Amino acid sequence: MSAPSGKQTTLLQEWVLEAQTFTIFSFKSILNFFRRPFYLRETFEQMDIIGVGSLSIASLTAFFTGAVLALQTSNTLSSFGAVGYTGQLVSVSLVRELGPVLTAVVVAGRVGSGIASELGSMLISEQINAMRTLGTDPIKKLVTPRIVACTTMVPVLTVTADLVGIMGGFVVAYFFLGISPSLYLTSAYDRLTYTDFVYGLAKPPVFGFLIAIVGCYSGLSTYGGTEGVGRSTTQSVVSSMVLIFISNFFITRILLVIL
Amino acid sequence: MINMTDNAHNHLPAIELKNVYKYYDETAVLKDISFTVGRGETKIILGGSGSGKSTILKLIIGLEQADQGEIWVEGKNITQYGESHLMKIRKRIGMVFQEGALFDSLSVADNVAFRLNEQGELDEDEIMEVVKKTLGFVNLEEAIDKMPAELSGGMSRRAAIARALVGTPKIMLYDEPTAGLDPITARTINELVIKLRDLEGVSSIFVTHRLNDAYTLARERLSFIEEEDVENSRLRFQEDISGINRINTRFIMLRDGKIIFEGSDQSLRQSHDQYIQKFLS
Numbered sequence: 001m002s003a004p005s006g007k008q009t010t011l012l013q014e015w016v017l018e019a020q021t022f023t024i025f026s027f028k029s030i031l032n033f034f035r036r037p038f039y040l041r042e043t044f045e046q047m048d049i050i051g052v053g054s055l056s057i058a059s060l061t062a063f064f065t066g067a068v069l070a071l072q073t074s075n076t077l078s079s080f081g082a083v084g085y086t087g088q089l090v091s092v093s094l095v096r097e098l099g100p101v102l103t104a105v106v107v108a109g110r111v112g113s114g115i116a117s118e119l120g121s122m123l124i125s126e127q128i129n130a131m132r133t134l135g136t137d138p139i140k141k142l143v144t145p146r147i148v149a150c151t152t153m154v155p156v157l158t159v160t161a162d163l164v165g166i167m168g169g170f171v172v173a174y175f176f177l178g179i180s181p182s183l184y185l186t187s188a189y190d191r192l193t194y195t196d197f198v199y200g201l202a203k204p205p206v207f208g209f210l211i212a213i214v215g216c217y218s219g220l221s222t223y224g225g226t227e228g229v230g231r232s233t234t235q236s237v238v239s240s241m242v243l244i245f246i247s248n249f250f251i252t253r254i255l256l257v258i259l
Numbered sequence: 260m261i262n263m264t265d266n267a268h269n270h271l272p273a274i275e276l277k278n279v280y281k282y283y284d285e286t287a288v289l290k291d292i293s294f295t296v297g298r299g300e301t302k303i304i305l306g307g308s309g310s311g312k313s314t315i316l317k318l319i320i321g322l323e324q325a326d327q328g329e330i331w332v333e334g335k336n337i338t339q340y341g342e343s344h345l346m347k348i349r350k351r352i353g354m355v356f357q358e359g360a361l362f363d364s365l366s367v368a369d370n371v372a373f374r375l376n377e378q379g380e381l382d383e384d385e386i387m388e389v390v391k392k393t394l395g396f397v398n399l400e401e402a403i404d405k406m407p408a409e410l411s412g413g414m415s416r417r418a419a420i421a422r423a424l425v426g427t428p429k430i431m432l433y434d435e436p437t438a439g440l441d442p443i444t445a446r447t448i449n450e451l452v453i454k455l456r457d458l459e460g461v462s463s464i465f466v467t468h469r470l471n472d473a474y475t476l477a478r479e480r481l482s483f484i485e486e487e488d489v490e491n492s493r494l495r496f497q498e499d500i501s502g503i504n505r506i507n508t509r510f511i512m513l514r515d516g517k518i519i520f521e522g523s524d525q526s527l528r529q530s531h532d533q534y535i536q537k538f539l540s
Binding site: 037121122125126127129130131132133134135136137 | 317320322342346349350352353354356357358360361362363373374377378379422423
């Protein structure tokens with residue numbers, strides 16, 4: 001009896017220690033937003049890598065998601081004689097929910113894993129230690145620019161994905177469902193409200209921050225050589241996706257109360 | 260007044276470890292380590308894999324903290340220093356890592372210029388001048404625009420030494436800089452270490468398990484050989500006949516985290532300790 005309980009305590013202690021380390025790490029990274037040097041060049045480089053680099057994959061995902069939404073919903077709507085509402089359904093679904101979440105998932109897969117593997121490789125090849133011996137704080141130089149870039153670029157990618165997704169729905173609505181372009185676009189645009197935009201824009205910065213902080217933390221806690229880099233990369237993607245879905249629920253809940 | 264302070268400062272040892280212990284989990288990797296590295300002295304730390312050699316270097320430069328004991332660098336007790344204070348100490352120390360640890364995404368020039376770019380005190384032209392001069396010191400001018408992936412093992416170690424030398428550190432820490440190199444390339448690295456010791460008076464710790472490297476450092480000096488024809492007079496590496504190396508190049512042997520020997524290369528070879536004899540054979 002005593003042995004298992006001892007093991008449980010150790011696991012709990014490990015979990016608490018991990019949570020504590022992650023919190024301190026996040027806090028330090030946020031504090032660095034206001035401390036010199038600001039590493040603007042690195043931040044813009046990361047914005048290019050994260051933002052421009054993810055544009056095609058985020059757009060592709062959104063386009064086909066919008067297209068599938070139009071195909072699926074039109075079937076149901078036609079039984080009520082309401083095919084004309086396809087545009088509205090596609091745009092509201094994308095702007096409120098699917099755009100932010102799908103974009104975040106794509107960025108977590110592409111960027112979060114990249115950050116974790118890059119920093120993990122730097123750690124095991126002692127480049128992080130070398131940076132410290134040369135008088136540079138790796139959190140300031142490597143982590144903060146990635147957080148700033150990811151937090152600002154995920155919202156931009158989300159807005160782009162929303163627009164491209166609506167266009168995906170438009171293509172299906174026009175070419176496959178025979179809905180007139182003006183009807184689709186009017187219904188897609190007119191029915192969007194201020195609240196929809198608040199929902200759609202409040203989430204992406206949080207998702208972006210989570211992706212970057214989890215990626216950096218996983219990368220900088222790598223151990224065990226190249227195998228460890230693989231483990232950190234997987235852990236980064238899984239953890240950030242789980243955090244995206246959980247935080248999405250809580251943000252939605254909070255916004256439902258506020259708005 | 261300033262000169263007097265500087266002189267007093269110069270008499271303090273470059274590095275001093277007093278009864279240092281380091282634990283990983285429950286295991287002690289360093290036990291009661293005490294030694295001193297004087298100004299201009301080179302301390303060669305020998306020992307098998309996992310004996311704690313690299314950990315000593317990491318403690319001195321503050322990458323890790325000692326669990327017990329004291330670490331003094333240039334007269335300052337850095338044992339309890341936080342990261343911001345350590346940054347100031349690190350400006351006076353250069354470290355060469357086992358595999359070089361060059362930044363993959365930066366060219367050789369940018370790697371060497373890293374410290375200066377971060378400090379932001381010099382303009383681009385001045386930084387480039389320092390980079391060229393430092394790369395010239397390690398005979399690597401031709402690789403200035405290359406990326407680390409394009410360098411051979413020896414070149415990347417020399418680039419790493421150049422990077423560590425920027426800012427003219429008074430202390431150099433070498434963590435197995437010749438590991439995995441062929442004897443000829445290893446020789447060029449050893450010559451650089453000798454050059455820094457004999458020309459620049461840099462205090463250093465050279466961690467290795469390669470006896471050839473250790474003996475080269477202990478036996479050879481860089482001397483100015485005067486010839487009748489002045490043009491032929493130049494610096495040459497030759498066997499130390501002055502006996503200076505016996506004073507400024509000393510050995511430490513580690514075994515399972517403990518110092519089992521400290522002294523000159525001669526006394527090392529004369530040691531009756533079975534482990535040392537086995538290591539030397």
